[in-house]
Amino acid sequence: MLAKAIVHYAPVDGEMVYKIKDVEVPDPGDNELLVEMIATGICHTDIFLASAPEGPRAKYPKILGHEGIGWVRKVGRNVTSAHEGDCVALTVANCKECRFCTSGHPTACKVFNSLNLECPPGFTSTSEAGDKESIGGYYFGQSSFASWSNVLESSAINISHLITKDEDFSILAPLGCGFQTGAGSITNLGGVTAEDEVVITGLGGVGLSGLMAAKRLNCKTIIAVDRVPSRLELAKSLGATHLINTLESDYKTEVLRITEGSGPTVAMDTTGVISLMQDSIEVLSRLGTMVLVGVPPPGAELSFEYFSFLSTGKKIVAGLEGDAVPWTFIPEMIKWYRDGEFPIDRLVKTYPAYDFGKAIADMNSGETVKPVLIWGNTSMR
Template sequence: MKITAAVATAPETDLDIRELELDEPRPDEVTVRLVASGVCHTDAIVRDQWYPTPLPAVLGHEGSGIVEAVGSAVTDLKVGDKVVLGPASCGVCEQCITGHPQYCVDFYAYNFGGTRPDGSVAFTQDGEAVSSNFFGQSSFASYTNVRARNAVKVADDAPLELLGPLGCGIMTGSGAVLNVLKPGPGESIAIFGTGAVGLAGMLAAIAAGATTIIMVDIVPSRLEFAKELGATHVVNSREDDAVERIREITGGRGVSYALDTTGVPPVFSQMTKSLALRGHGALVGAAKLGTEAPFDIGTLLVSGITVSMVVEGDAVPREFIPKLISLYERGLFPFDKLVKTYGFSDINTAFADSESGETIKPVLLY
């Protein structure tokens, strides 16, 4: 069918809205009519070729929509189902079958390779291939084909205009906290970065019962917003030494848990130094391939800390996304306060507003 999509053509270049051809869904795929898609930092860094996904490409990986057609082998979805789209994974490797699909042995190929595993693409223009299947979905399109495994069915009355970011950015921050760090009631956490991922982590920490929640950033308006959402303390690391302030707030002890959502090497170092004895820190922020960060192995050896590298919140989307929706419906996870919507034709404005920090989580409406 003929569809409309936003195509990334070159680094640091606006996406180009074009008419493309979408092929038929494979036996294990469904065709989804997109209702909305979040704009994520990962879309920008892949457009800019931090990761070498072939261009031209249809990016987008926080899609939500309605099933329009189902492949012959699909048994758990039907036409008309509302779905939120998650990252791709093979489903058969050791990591997938033990409940950790975000560490699928073929994660890079499935999510960044620009094709299906067999080398085919879902999109073409005048017979020429356009990279597709980004995160298994390429949701910057009016319609797309995705493996049924990637699609999470939600309730018929679910607000699809809001739910797309649960498939990546919101899942990443909240999953890192709830699935990996696992703070308990009354415990402490410091979160570096107040973008969508960091604030989702903060909301998850509040839902988990943490009572000392320290948000670190360099943008005063973002820090004030974090306080409005429930942060107990904020630190402007442009004005103060973040590690010193965190230790002051915690009586010299440091925090039991910490999360770096920035991927900035000096910030990662601050995160490790802010931890209490036997504390647990996690990194979710993406950096260019080959980026190295300082890690004081001399001093930190005796601290007993744990540092985890976390992809997509180490979540099983079909299990975790419904949990986030349930928390949201109960008023315990108000991630909607992070969202600002844009028309699909304004996609490049959404990218610019995300990069400048004007908008925390842009969501495109089709």
């Protein structure tokens, strides 16, 4: 099978290097599905890992992408969760056997790194001279930056029973990571209820989906924090009760003013900015929960004054994908969207796959919240 793909090569001076080219996709293995991609979201994790220096844990060339949605075109002989012609939303891979997977925490899978990040050979390409090049695949079990890809069964969530013929499938693609992470971090890791006062720092796709989840739970106070005015206005329209622009106001002073000195009961950071994370811990209320989601630079350390932390009963929690169980949480989010409680369509902007560079630029500039690449076949057939 011949496919188009965005193939990443070793970065140069910290900048990612990629080519859009033809690649060859083999038949699926026994526990794999051959998926024709409809669309795939772009996540900051893709950019981060595509910019990592080549080494034992970062091998090139490889095909990234981990927010895919598509049609099943062929299945391996052991696959039972989907059949040819089904529509699947793609998410992180898991082993389904370790104690974390079997106890309802598949995103904490014991072999998460090897299943999702190692990118073993999954594609090949042929040069004009006829030489074969091996290309890493199976990124997050899917490598959805290819128009066709073999996907691990554990990464595929069958949503055929949840879709309609006139569905805009591109909107649903980011449910597999970004939107799941934001909503799950609020509902699962934060344990948010209507009585909570929540502050969310960073209003990208993860932060805004977390904000929408908090709004759905009728939180009495939702404080949205960013430095991009358009993101703050969007947050207000999605349910934020208060806004803080960190370029114009002191973050800690404003949070304490809004919460009348008590501090937020739940703080979720999506920025990965250490100073902001430490400020959030400092202003957190007694018995409050700090939810860490953002990814700081490698080697970054977070510190706090131990006794004051201990004496106030504060908690710090972290987890991948909002500690969600994707095969139940993704269908649940689709229902929220259908019911008008989770307007993810307001975050998505689509781009043809060949406009990958523009999509990245628009995301980095703040013009686009969640870019989604379209591979072409968006209609049911």
